[in-house]
Structures are given as C-alpha cells and as structure tokens.
Amino acid sequence: MEPIVDIIDILGTIAFAISGVITATKKRMDLFGILIVATVTSVGGGTLRDLLIGKSPVTWLLNTTFVYTILVSTVVGVIFRKQLHYVRKSLFLFDTIGIALYTITGVQMGLLIDLNPVICVALGTITACFGGVIRDILCNEIPVIFRKEIYASACILGGVVYIGLIHLGVTAGLTAVMAGITVVVVRTLAVVYELQLPSIYTQAEREQNN
C-alpha cells in the first residue's frame, strides 16, 4: 500500500470515528459506548464486506493501526466535542475522502475474486455506507442514509465509473483516482446544492407523516 493511501485511509478512519463520537454523545452514552460506536462506524462497512466475501479474519483484526487511530480519535473527539463544529468542514472533507477510498477498496476486492461488476459496485457501496448504518442502529435510529443523504448515490456512481474505466482498459491507478474524484465531486455538489433523491411521496403522504 502506498504511503499516500495509508494517510488517506487513516484520515477516513478518523472522520468516521468522529462521526460516531458525535452520534453517541448525542445519545449520552458512556465512554465505552462511545468507543464502540466510533469503532463500528469506522470498521463496520469493511467488516460486513469481508464477511460477505469470506475474507477472514476480517481486516481490522490484522492491523492495530485502525484500533489505535479509533482510540485516539475517540478520546480527542470526546474532549473537544463542543469544538467539533468549528472543524465541520475539515471533517466533511475527511469523511468524503473516506467514503471515496472505501468505495474503491470494496469494488477492487469484489473484482479480485471475479464477482459480477454489479455486485462489485454493491460491495463498494456497502463498504462505504454500512458503518454509518450500523452506527445508527446501535443508536436506535433509522439509518440517516435511508432518508435524506445522497451519500450512497455518490458511492454507486463512483463504483460505476471504476468498473467502466477498468473495462475500457484504463490503468488501475488512474481508474482509482477518477472513481475517487467522482465520489468526492458528486457528494460535494450534493451538499452544496442541497440535492436529494427525488421524493417518491406525494404531498398528502408527506403530511400524513407529520
């Protein structure tokens, strides 16, 4: 693994862990609970992917860098939890880079074991998104990405770009960069312009919900 990828991977882990700390402290969890939620947010997506494809032991058991990064992020996140909104933009950047990288890793691992391209895109999306899904379930919430995030769509598009470029014969390195940029750009545009998936509900249905 290239040093630059290592650094991005760690930034992603930090961003996910901090998002776990934010959700867990809102629920007034104790330190242990916060640590667990930070951990599943960071490693949950990759763990689910590893289980589905049969990679064992799962990745984070084999590399303590993840555990230590999460531990430090959690402690720092808890101490500075009131200041976290000052670094909201940096966190958004890390988080977006994190899901881009996780998407690519997931797609690549699917291709390595010769899975169908559609399944590979699903694996990339699971890797990027299911840490957050498990986080929300542990916090007794309906997963936020099921309701208002364009997040998952950015990962799906990134995965499709990856598969497409590889099929066109583009090198793996350039493909990864282009797919990553796709995720980052789509997600950033979505947040800047407040894009959401088109609502399937009529006005009447939405009011009924309120």
Next chain:
Amino acid sequence: MEPIVDIIDILGTIAFAISGVITATKKRMDLFGILIVATVTSVGGGTLRDLLIGKSPVTWLLNTTFVYTILVSTVVGVIFRKQLHYVRKSLFLFDTIGIALYTITGVQMGLLIDLNPVICVALGTITACFGGVIRDILCNEIPVIFRKEIYASACILGGVVYIGLIHLGVTAGLTAVMAGITVVVVRTLAVVYELQLPSIYTQAEREQNN
C-alpha cells in the same frame, strides 16, 4: 436447480422485496433506503445462514438474478405502492411459498454439512424468517414475528417434517414437497383462523402494557 424451483425462488424473492418496500415506504425512506430494505428482506435470511455455516462468498453475491429481481420489484413496488393492497392475496401466496422454499433450502444446507437435525431446523427457520427480522431492525421496529406471527412456527414444523421424512427413507424430492406443503398449509390455516401462539401473559400483565 430445476426450472420450477427457479421460478418459485424468484416469486419468493419478489414477495419478500415487496414486503420490504411496504415497510420502508411507511417510514418515508428515500429510494436508496427502500432498495436496501427490500434487498435485506429478500436475501438477509439466506445471508445470515451462509455466514453461520461458513459458505462464502454468500449466495446472492454469486448470482445477479437476485439483485436484478429485487431491483425491478422495488421500482415496480414503489410505483404501484398504492395499488399493492389489491394484490394482497397474491403477495401472501408468494410470500408463503417463499418461506416454504427458504425453509427447505436452509434445512438441506445444514444436512449437507452433517449438522444435527435440530440445528438444521433452526437453519431453515433462520433462512425463512431473519430477512424480515433485519428489515424490522433497519426500520427501527421490534421484529413483527417476535410478537404476533405464527410464521416461524410454520417453518419449524416444515423443518421437522423434512427431517422426519428423510429419516424414514422418503426420497429427497418427495420430502421437499411434503415439507413445503406443511409450511404453506400451517401458515394459511393460521392466517385464515387468526391463530396465534398461546399468550404467556396474564390479563393484568397485558393491561399493564397498555
């Protein structure tokens, strides 16, 4: 796999996916959330079974028929979600055939790796029921089959019939048919006559709950 089984399998997948769409739209999820809930309802039980017995990659990663069937069912289900109650009886039929088939598949996979018959019945029940359990957890509900469905009991009985007939030397084909019929008949009778498991709670306990 016989073509007839293929068709039943696809009907089961459709019924489960539609039940996911119904639950997810009640929670006003967006398209992505609905798709994920439809997917876990369809493939969740089989995935959990595959993980428990160590079959990897899990089944749905190896056959895109499931993914495409779920995708189409979700889109059709969303478009016609207001008309779904007109086809309620057909859906009930598909769903019942689906759990019958899933129960048999689960029992068979347990027998194939020489697990104890009791464990095989448990695997069949998990295959048929846990898609719905994960669906309800993702929707932040206590799983409906833990509270008022005879659903699981039909699967357990079907599994017991399967194990019993195989032990008596009946052929695998006939055994599967008889076990499947058991699930369908028990479930249908239960719904027609509104059977429930006998309540273990006293009147006082039930009132306390209200």
Next chain:
Amino acid sequence: MEPIVDIIDILGTIAFAISGVITATKKRMDLFGILIVATVTSVGGGTLRDLLIGKSPVTWLLNTTFVYTILVSTVVGVIFRKQLHYVRKSLFLFDTIGIALYTITGVQMGLLIDLNPVICVALGTITACFGGVIRDILCNEIPVIFRKEIYASACILGGVVYIGLIHLGVTAGLTAVMAGITVVVVRTLAVVYELQLPSIYTQAEREQNN
C-alpha cells in the same frame, strides 16, 4: 474441555438466556420471540467472534448442548418469570461467571490464531458483551452497556490480566483462573459500590437530555 468448565459454561448460558427472557417478556413478545432473544443473548457474542475470526460453522451449530440448555432455560424462565427476582443474586453470580468465562474463551481464540494482544482483548470483550448488545437491538433499545454498565470494563481488565500473565510465562490454567477472578471481582465491586465510568457530560448537558 474439563467437566468443571463445562458446568460453568452451561451456568453462563443459563444466566444469559434468562436475561434474554427478562428483556423479551418486558416487551410482551410471544414464545418464539422470547426464545430467539434468549438464544441471541446466549450465543450472540460467541457467534460474532467466530464470524470475525473466520471460524465456521460457528460454535453453537456444532454442539446441541447450547440449544437444549437455552430451550429449557427459556421455558423455565417464562413459567417462573414472576419469581425471577427472588433468585436475582444467583443470576448475577451466574452471569458474572459467564462473562468471565466468555472473556477468557475469546482472548484464547485470538491468541490461537496469533492476533495482536490488543485485538485479543477486544475479541474477549466482544464474546462476553455482544450477546447483550444484540439482545437490546432486537428489543429496540439502545444497548444498556453503552450507557450505564461497568460490565465491559471488567471484561477488558480481565483480558489485559490474561495477556499480561501469559507474557510473564504463567501457565495457561493459572492465567485463566486469575483473569476470571479479575472479571468477577471488578464486576462485583462495581455493582456493590455502584461504580460507573466517569461521566463525560457536564451538568448542563445532562439536564438538556432530560
């Protein structure tokens, strides 16, 4: 496995199953729901550990003693559910012995496949604590150990003692006994003196929550 360990293992399984029955009956689940919740409370932590390290089929599929013990415990627990608070102290004892044993088993299995000591402690804690986490998720609650139990800290300390003594060259048997005693003593002291993890929340934050 030594007969004495077998007995402790069964006592632990009983205690976990009963804790599942207590939680599930509070939610007015039916018999099937109670049985499932009792089962996941008993075997959930070990199952998650087995999945993470790639041990398959998972342990409880290979030994029906667990299933029968849980079945009997559930039936007895449901019948005598109003009398359960008379045996609360015995249950606490079983439960504490159970988590001690589960912690040790988890740490040992990590060491067997040469995982990093920190990861082994995590595996021990997961084995002991995640049955209860899954129980609470199935019952639609935020896991209780994320909010007010020192439970997990006892397992972490027990795991650290185990790793420490093994590194000092102490025999496996004595190490297991010392680690087990650590878990039991820390947990008992914590309950007797009502110890909690230090709160990270200010008075203002706590009030905001109420």
